[in-house]
Amino acid sequence: MIATLAAQVIKVVLVLATERRWAWERLLETGGMPSSHSSTVAALATAVGIVEGVASPFFAIALVFGSIVMYDATGIRRAAGMHAQLINDLVEELAHLFDEGFQPQALKTLLGHTYPQVVVGALLGIATGAAVAL
16 A cells, blocks of 8 residues: 555645646546556565565466556556547537536546556556565
8 A cells, every 4th residue: 555655645746846736636536647556566566576476376466466457557447538538528519519508527537547657656566565575
């Protein structure tokens, strides 16, 4: 959980550095730099590898689990975020056409991650997992 918390705090700090505002909501949101999902599973796999050994079945399970989570973050969840953006754009156009109070709630678009976000999250997780396990 240390890796998760570290990634989420970094997101808040990055928004502060780039947009000059505190974005505390980033502590609980998915998506963005770095990937907290990637940092968490990388920390898990690293700690298991150090404690149990890289030849253990536990490390293999953690590695496969981590791979699935990271693949999901860059593939399925990222695509879902792109779809949500397109739907939001369509709804906005419909709202202009039918100006009769048509204001559905916008879909969340920051769902997945780019490859750099996943890589940075994984590196953060490896460092965190190693620090905790050693």
